[in-house]
């Protein structure tokens with residue numbers, strides 16, 4: 001069995017010579033644990049969403065192809081299982097900054113705002129409710145932590161780490177891509193509340209890498225149920241989170257297996273997100 005050069009919570013990266021093969025598995029994580037149950041085709045949904053955005057945006061990116069014919073596949077992996085969940089990508093030098101863009105006040109941003117009136121040092125108008133839409137999206141970078149949670153950092157820290165020119169480019173490009181995606185998603189009834197991009201250098205050029213605006217790297221909310229002042233329903237993991245909350249699991253030990261019904265509903269949610277966004281039918285339905 002081939003060994004990935006990198007294995008994340010969800011994706012496995014294989015070195016195939018000139019390129020990397022990025023394979024999105026059906027693993028799902030919640031409350032910082034990888035659950036023991038797979039969501040069938042989740043990796044395909046994530047890959048198809050990223051592919052859709054890569055082909056739509058006007059910024060250079062790492063996607064070479066999703067066609068695996070003619071490629072020497074890593075030992076032990078079949079074309080059938082890889083199909084739809086795999087991208088051939090350019091090998092890049094990863095810029096070690098998580099480029100978070102927020103369009104709405106939510107999660108750690110909401111907590112930060114409640115105690116400081118700002119989000120990651122960016123001052124905001126007083127009196128905003130939970131999940132309020134910002135007048136303009138904000139760039140709130142974080143450092144990539146090898147272990148545990150990423151740490152929010154100021155723009156000045158980013159400049160110190162990678163230089164002014166690259167820092168400015170990350171900010172401008174990340175805001176640009178988010179804004180394009182947010183406006184497009186809005187036209188499909190989906191709120192893209194926030195997201196995280198990664199960028200890398202390929203032959204001296206800064207290009208968009210990793211996954212792009214998927215439910216794993218972003219918050220997707222159904223627009224017709226949006227209501228500021230409370231937490232929003234999410235498009236993907238809501239059933240999983242709610243079900244886990246209803247069990248006796250202490251979030252501090254190996255999580256339980258998900259019931260078949262939760263798996264089926266979650267799978268349907270992911271597929272729904274792809275189909276609504278892209279207007280295409282999910283091929284592996």
Ligand SMILES: Nc1ncnc2c1ncn2[C@@H]1O[C@H](COP(=O)(O)OP(=O)(O)OP(=O)(O)O)[C@@H](O)[C@H]1O
Nearest residue numbers: 007008009010011013062089090091092094209210
């Ligand atoms: N074109 C590329 N060239 C080099 N590395 C890349 C490229 N695209 C993505 N990566 C890296 O590949 C990895 C993708 O794997 P994955 O997202 O599963 O892991 P992770 O982000 O480290 O961990 P997790 O998401 O589980 O917290 C990331 O480390 C990402 O920075």
Ligand SMILES: [Mg+2]
Nearest residue numbers: 008009011210
């Ligand atoms: Mg990742």
